[in-house]
Amino acid sequence: MSDSTAVKLSKKDFASDQEVRWCPGCGDYAVLNQVQRVLPELGVPRENFVFISGIGCSSRFPYYMNTYGFHSIHGRAPAIATGLKTARPELSVWVVTGDGDALSIGGNHLIHALRRNVDLKILLFNNRIYGLTKGQYSPTSESGKVTKSTPVGSPDYPFDPIAIALGAEASFAARSVDVDAKQLHDVLRRAYEHKGAAFVEILQNCNVFNDGAWAPLTEKATKADAQIVLEHGKPLVFGKDRDRGIRLSPRLEPEVVELGNGVSESDLVVYDERNPALAYLLSRLEPPQFPTPVGVFLAVSKPTYEQRVAEQIAAAREQLGEGDVDKLLRQGDTWAVR
C-alpha cells in the first residue's frame, strides 16, 4: 500500500522539473496552473494520475506534470487512454488534446471514447487554429478564416466541440475559458467527480497565431454580456446587470429577452444539466446573436465501459472459476494416442 495516500499534496507537487516551453502569454499556462491547483484537492495519490496527450501545443502538457504521462500520437490519445483505463480502472486518466488533435485527425477516437463512456477526463484546448505547425485553420476555425493554408479564406464550415460530444453520447460535457480561473477550477472538479467520460472544452487563446479568438469572452468589458453561465436548476440569466435571459419561444426556438416589462425570470429556461436535448439546444447558441454558454452542459450517470468490462470478467470467473490452462488446451476435438 502506498503511503502517499496520507501525504497532503500541494500544487508544486504536480509541477515536473521540465521547463515549460509554450509561447509567453499562451493560454495553456493558465490551464496548466489550474489543473495543478485542482489535483491536490482531489484526495488521489499522485502516482495514480496519468496524463495522456496526442500531438500539438496543448499535448506537451504531460511533460510539465509530475505524474505519470504519455505524450503519444496525433489524435490517438483517447484510444491509448481507453486501453490504459480499461486495463487499470483504479487510475485517474486524463486526456489533454486540442481542436486539431481531437476533432480532426483524432475525431474517430474521441467520439468512440465518449460513446463507450470510458471514465476519462478529456480536456480539449480549443484555440481554433493549428499552433504547433505555425498557423493553419482548424476544424473549429470560422468559415472564411484567412490563415497560412487559406490565403483567401477557409471554404470549410466549422463544427462545435460540445455539439459533437453530445452527439457522441457523452455523459458529461462542459465548457470553460482558459483565463477564467474560478469557473475553470469548478468545471475541472465537476469533471473529475463525474464517473464516466467527461468532456471539457476549454476556450484557449493562441496569442501567436490566433490572438483574441475568444476576446469578447475574456475582456472585462464584454465578458458578462458575451457569456452565459449554465447552472443546474437556475434560470438562464446573463448580462453585466443580469437583466437578460434566454426564453424558449412556443416553437422551441431560443430567444434573448430583456427582463422587466412583463418578462420575469419565471419565463426563462430553467437549466437542467440532466437533459441532453436542452444541452444540445444550448450548444447551438452562438455569438453575436446569443451569448456563449459556459459551465456544465450535461451530466448524466451511466455505468462506465471499464466497469462493465470488469464485471464481465468477474462474472466469468464466478461462473467458470479461475481459468485452468491445461484444461483449456485439452478442449475441442481431442483424442489420445497410446
Next chain:
Amino acid sequence: MKMSVAPPGEPQRVKKVEERESVVIRFAGDSGDGMQLTGMQFSTESALAGNDIGTLPDFPAEIRAPAGTLAGVSAFQVNFASQEVFTPGDDVDVLVAMNPAALRANLGDLKSGGILIVNTEAFSEQNLQRAGYANSPLDDGSLDRYQVFPVDVTKLTVNALQDLGLSNREALRCKNFFALGMISWLYHRPIESTEHWIRVKFKKSADLVEANLRALHAGYNFGETTELFAVSYQVKPAPIAPGFYRNITGNNAAALGFVAASRKAGLPLFLGSYPITPASDILHELSSLKHFDVTTFQAEDEIAAAGATLGAAFGGALGITTTSGPGMNLKMETIGLGVMVELPMVIVNIQRAGPSTGMPTKTEQADLLQAMYGRHGESPVPVIAAMTPSDCFYAAFEAARLAILYMTPVILLTDGYLANGTEPWLVPRFADLPDFPVAFRTDPQGFFPYLRDERTLARPWVRPGTPGLEHRIGGLSKEHITGNVSYSPANHEQMIRIRARKVAGIAREIAPTPVGGAPQGDVLVIGWGGTYGAIAAAVKDLVARGKAVGHVHLRYLNPLPADLPDILSRFRKILVPELNLGQLVRVLRAEYLVDAVGMNKIQGRPFKVSELVTRVQRLIEA
C-alpha cells in the same frame, strides 16, 4: 417420434477392401451446402481413426454469393495418411462436387483416374448455366478420365427423412451429412464423433438431431448397399507419437499461445482488435476466455486497436493486437511509438492476398518486408513467423515472451493458410512451457526511465500507480538514461543505435537452427511461415531419392539466427520459395551476399509439393 436406425459401427464388409497410404479428399459445394462443416467432421473422424491429417478450407470472400455460381463455391480439403502428413495435399484423389459450379471450379485439381462423386440432382439446366456449362459434363464424355459416381444426394436425403415432417428446406440442409456418411463408409471412418457433434449442435431440436443422424446413417448405409461402389478403402493408422492430441487451427492456437504466455508472465491479457478477415477468429476465441483474465476490446478502427493495446501495455498488461495486411498499415504509426517508448506489445498479422483488399480469404506471404522495414524512421522490430497451424501456439508464446523480456513491440506473422488450416497437435503441458515472470520496477532509488538492463538493453517497466516513479514517456526523442525530451544530435544517434543493438541482441535467444534433410550438399531450401509443410514434404521426397537437399525454415526473421551464414556456406545453391515476389530472398542476399534464388507464387494458394520438387530438381541439374 421414430427412432433413428442403429449407428452402423464398423459393419462386416462384404465388398472388396483396398489399402491406401494416403488420400486427399476435397468436398466442394455451394457456400450454403455446409462443406466446411463436412470437411471438419471428416477430419476429426480421420484423426480418430489414427491417421495423420492436414486440412485446407477454401471459402469465398462473399458471405453468400448467388447460389450455384462459381463465386459461391466453398471447398474443404483433407489429406489423411498412414504416415506423416505435411500438407493438405497437392492434387486430390477424391472430389465430392455438390453442384456444377463446384465441379467446374475444382475439377482441375482432381488426379486423372480419381474418384468424382457428384450430386446429380443439382445438375439442372439452370445450375449448369450458372456454372457456365453449355452441356452437362455428366453426359458429354468430358469426365471419362475419372471414376464418376453419380449419386442423387438430394433425393436420397429427402427420402430418408420423409416421415419426419420437416420442411423441404430443412430436409435439404441435411444433405451434407448424407455425403459425409457416404464418404465415411468409403474410407472406413468411425462416425461416432460426428454423431456426437450432431447431438450437441442441435440439442435444442430433437427433430434436427434425428434428421441429421438419419442423413448421416443413410449415406453410410447407401455406400454399403448400393452397387455403385464396388470397393472401399482403408488407410491404416499413422505411427504417431503417443500423447494427447487435438485438432487445432492456427488462429485458435495463437489465441491459446497468448493465454498461456499471459499466465507464465503473470499478467492480464489485453487484446485490442478490429474485425478483419482472416484474423477475427482470434478476437472471437479470446473474447470467450474472460475467466483467464482476458480483456478483449473491439476498437473503432485498426489504429485504436493498436493504440489501446499500447495503452494497456503502459498499464502493465500483456498487450496483443491482431489484424491482416491492410490493418497492418494502419497500425504502423503506433508500432513506431511502441519502438520509441519501448513498451512490450505483440502485433499479429494474419497475412492475406493483397495489395489492398486483394483476395481476403486467400493466403499470401507478401508482408514480410513491411514487417521488417515498413515504418518511418529507424525503427527495428523483432519479427517471427509461425510454420504450421499448431506452431502458431508456440510462435505466439515466443512473441509475447520476447516482447516482455526486451521491452519492444514484436510482430508475429502467420497467414490465412495457417489461420484456418488444421492439424493434429500433441498438446503440451502448461508446466513444461518456459516461465518468464515479469518484475515491474517499484524501487524509486536510482530509477531512470531509460536506464537499461545490461544484458538485454531493455528499459524498466513501471506500472502507473507505483509511488515515487512518476515519469513521462512519449514520441519525442529522449535523452539516454534520464528519458527527458532531448533534441541533441549525438543523443538521438546514440538512442537509435542502442535500440538497434537491443533488437539485434535477440539473436542470443535463438536455438541452433535445425537443418532438415541433408546437412550439406547441392541445394538448401530456405523458407519461412506457412510454406513449412510443403517444403518439408518436398525435401523429404528429394532426400529419399538420394538428392543432397537441405531445408531451413526460419522462425526468426529479425534478427536472423547467428548460425545461418555457416549453414548457407555448406550448400552449393540456395532456393527461397515464397508466396510473394521474393522478399526473404532479398533479405538473405543483402545480409549475407549469397546468390540465393527465389521461387515465387502469388495465386492465393500454397505451394504444391510437386512444384517444389520439380524446381529443386531443375536447380540441381542447372
